Amino acid sequence: NIQEANENLSLVNHDLTLSNENINRLNARLQESETDFKRLVEQAPVPILVFRGEDLVIDIANHVMLDLLGRDASIIGKPLLAGMPETENAQAVDLLFEVYRTGKSFDGSEAPVPITRNGETSTGYFNFSYRPLMDNGRIIGVMDVAIEVTEQVLARKRLEANEQRLQSILDTMAEGLVIMDNNCVITYVNHMAKNIMGVTEEQYLDRKYNDAKWQNLRVDGSPLPAEDHPMNVVLRTGLAVYDQEIALLLASGKKIFISINAAPTVDEQGNVTGGIATFTDVTNRRMVLQQKEDFISVASHELKTPVTSLKASLQLLDKIQATVKPEMLAKLVSQANRSLDKLSDLINSLLNSNRISQGRFPINKKEFALSHLIDDCCQHLRTSGSHDVILRGNIDLKINADEQLLDQVIVNLVNNAVKYAPESKEIIIEVQQVGDDAKITVTDFGPGIAESKLPYLFER
Template sequence: MNTYIHAIDNLIPDNDHRRVAALERYQIFNDLREPVFERICEMACSLFNVPMAHVSFLDATTELVKANVGLGDEVVRVPRTTSLCAIAVLNEEVTVIPDALKDERLAGHPYVYGEFGLRFYAGAPIKSRDGFTVGTMCLVGREVMHLSEKEINLLEKLAVIVSEQLELRLQNLENEFIQKAANSKLFDSEQRLVSILDTMADGVCIVDANGRATYINHMAEHIFGVDLEGMQHRAYNDQLWVNVHLDGTVIKEEEHPMYIMLKTGLPVYDQEIGISRHGKETFYISVNVAPLFNELQELSGGVCTFMDVTARRKLIKEKDDFISIVSHELKTPITSLRASLQLMEKIKENLSSPMFPKLIEQASKSMDKLNGLVANLLDVNNIQQGQLSLHKTTFTIAGMLDECFNHLRLASAYQVIITGDRALQLYADEYRIQQVVINLVNNAVKYAPESKIIEINISRQDNLARIAVSDKGQGVSAEKIPHLFDRYYRADYKELHYSGLGLGLYIGADIIRKHGGEIGVESTSGQGATFWFTIPLS
C-alpha cells in the first residue's frame, strides 16, 4: 500500500519559476533521445558499479528521465511529487541516500516500499549557465551503498560534463537561431531586391563568369521573350539571336559589351545594339554592364541592365526620314518658284508676253504649296506645344463642303458627291473642319486614284455630327490601319511613292480630338475605305 504523502510544496524552491525558465531555454524537455547523455550514463554505471544511472530534468510538475541505463528503453516521466531528483534540486548539491528505508523523507515512497525496491540513490545537480539546478545526474541501486568523498566528487564532475554538453547544445540552438535569423533576413532582403528589380522599367540580367544568366527580372523576360530557364540555355552571343550594330552589320563577339566586360573587368555604359531574330522584327536595347568580383577580387560574373529603345530608335529614324522628306518636299516648290521668277526676270521688259501669266500662275501654285507645307509644320509644332487653337462658329456642314470642293470638281476628273443631312448645322472651327475634310478627300484621290467618285456623307448620331469620306479604291490593309493617324506615317501602296509630309491625318486627328470628337477608318481590302469623324453638335 502506498502511504507516501510528501507534499509537493515542500519540494519546490522559492525561485522555481526562474529555474524552470532557465530549463526552457535549453529546449531539452522532450522525448527525443540524447546519445551523449546515454554514454555518460553507461560511464557512470561502470565507474560506480551500479545497475542503474540516469540523467533527468525537472520542470514545474514533472521529472523527465532523458537518458538512462537499467530503466528500459521507454521514456520515463515521474510526477515531481514522487521524484527523488526533486529532493536533489531542492538541496542544490549532491544528495546521497545510502539506505532509502532509513530516510524519513521517503517514508511510504512507492519506489522504496513498492515493487521497484529502491535502496540507494545519489543525485548531483546539473547547473545552468546562470546557476540554476535544472536536472540531476543520478545513480540508483537496489542495495544499500555508501559513496566516498572521492566518489562524490567524481559524480559531481559527471554532472558538470552533462552541464557542459547542455551548454554546447544551447550554443548550437542559439547558433542555429542566429543562422535562421540571418537566413531569414537574407531571404527577406533578397525578396525585397527581387521585388525592386521586378518593378524596374529596365531589364536586369546577372551572369556568371562564363556569361550565362543566373537571374533575370520580369522586364528582361518581357524584352527577350524567354524566362530564366530559357536564358540559362542561351548565351549573349547565341546564334539564335544575332547582335547587330545600328547600321545592321553583325557585331563581332569581341565587340559585344558583355564580352568586353568579362574580358577586361571594366564596366561598359550606354551601348545601343540591335537583336535580330529569325522571322521577327529586330529590336534595339541600350546596354550597361558592370563586373562582379568575389572576396578574392576575382571576376565572378556581371550585372547587365538594359532598356528597350526600339521605339526611340524608330522615332529617330522617322525624324531622319521626315527631315529628308521635308527637304525634298520644300525643294520642289522652291525650285519651281525660283525658275518662274528667273524667267519673269528675263521677260520683265515684255509684260505682254503670253508666258508672263503662266509664270505668275506657276509661281502662285508654288507659293500655295510652300504655304501648305509650312502651315502643316506649324500645326505639328502647335500640337506638340498644346497651342493648336480653335475659333468656333455655327455653320451648315453642307455649305462648308460645297465651298471647299467647288475647285476640285472643276480642276479634275474626280467627282465629290455630298449626301445625307444637308441642313445639319455644327458649332465648330469651320476652317479646321475644312482642313480635316480636304485632307481626307486628298488622301482618297492620292491612294485610290481609280475611284473617280468620292462620297461625303453627313449624318446625325444622337448629339453628334458624323462626316464620312468614302472611296471605291483598293482599301487599307489591316496592318496599316493602327498607324494611319501616327505622326510622320506615310502609307505606300504597290511600292509607289507619294508626295507629302505624312502629317495630314495626324493633324486632323488632333483637331477632331480638340473638338471632343473621334476619328477612325473602316476598310475592307479591295472594297474601298471610309474615313469618318464625329463632333458634338453643341
C-alpha cells in the same frame, strides 16, 4: 537456548553493520558521483540546465547558462515556470515537458524563446539538446544543453529581408537585367528581361549572350561579331560600357533595338568573375527618331515643289515683263503668293516636327473644294509644261479636312508619278464621292509598284 539466540543476534548485527557500511560507501560514492556530475556541469563551457521531477525544478544551472539567461543562482531550486515565467507558452518549454513524460530525447534548432534580461523581455533563438536523466529505468529529470544563436538568426533574417527587397526591386525594374559568369553563361534574368526577349526563364538560363535563339546585330542590321558584344567587351577588358545600342533578331522573327549598360563583377583579388548587364527596349524610340528623320526628308523634298513653282512664275514674269498684260500679271502674282504660302506652311511643319516625338500631330480641318486644291498641287507641272494633268470625276466636290496635310499627300503622289513614270506624259487625278467619304486617285502609266514592295508602301 539463550546463548544460541545471542550468537544469532550477534551475526545479524554484524551483517547489519556490514550492510550499513556498504550503504554508506554507496551513498558516499553516489554523493561523489553527483558532486562530480554537478562539477562537470558547472565547469562545462556550454550552457547547461538540469531539471528534476515532473515540475522540472531547476537543480543545476552552470554560470554560462545563468549568464545566457541573464539570471542569478536564485532560480536554482525553483520549478522552471516559477523561476522563468515568461517561458510559459514557449514551444521549446512544451517540448521539455514532453521529453520528461516520454523519455525520448529531442534536438531543436533556432527555437524562439522569450527571455527576460535586465528587466526587458525579448525573443532569443537557441539550438538545444534535451536528454532524459534515468535512474534504474525511471525518469528523474531532463538535461538541457543550449547554445544561443540569436545574433546569427537575426543577421540571417535581415539578410533574407534585404534579399527579398532586392528581388522586389529586380522584379519591378523597367529595365531588363542579366547576370553572367566569366564564361558568358547566363545565370540570372529578371522579369523585364524575359518580357523584352520574349522567352521564359528556362529558355534563358545556361545559355550564352550569343545563343542561336536570338541573333545579335548592329543597329544597321549587319551581324554583330561576338567580340564586339558589350558583355564580351566587359569580360575581356574589365571595363564598364554605357548606353551601347544593338539590334536583336528574336526567334519569333521580331527585330528589336536595345540599349545596354554593362559592368564586370570581381572577386577580392580584383579578378573578373562575370558581368551584369541592364538593357532597355529602345525600339519605339528609334522608330520615332526614324519617323522624324523620314518626315524631315519628305518635307524637305516637298519644299522643292512650291519653290519650283515660284521660280517658274518669276522666270516667266522676267521674260515677259515688258509686254505682260495686267490679267497675266495678276495671275502670276497670285500663283507666286500661293507658292509662298505653301512654302511657309511646310517650314512651319519642319519647325514643329517635334510634335511627332511628343505623340501630337493636330489636324486642322476646314471646308474647301478639292478642285482648287488639286489645281494648286499641280500648278508647277502646268507651268513647266512637262506633263498634262487631267482632272476627272466630281470636280466640284467639297470636303471637310486638313487642306495642308492633304496637299502634301497629293503633291507626293503627283511627284512620284513624275519621278517613276518619266515617259508617261499624262497624269490623271480622279475625284469620287463614296458614301460620306471622298476618294482621290492619282494614276500614271509607268511600270507600277513591285508587289514585293506593296506592304511597305505606307511605312513613311
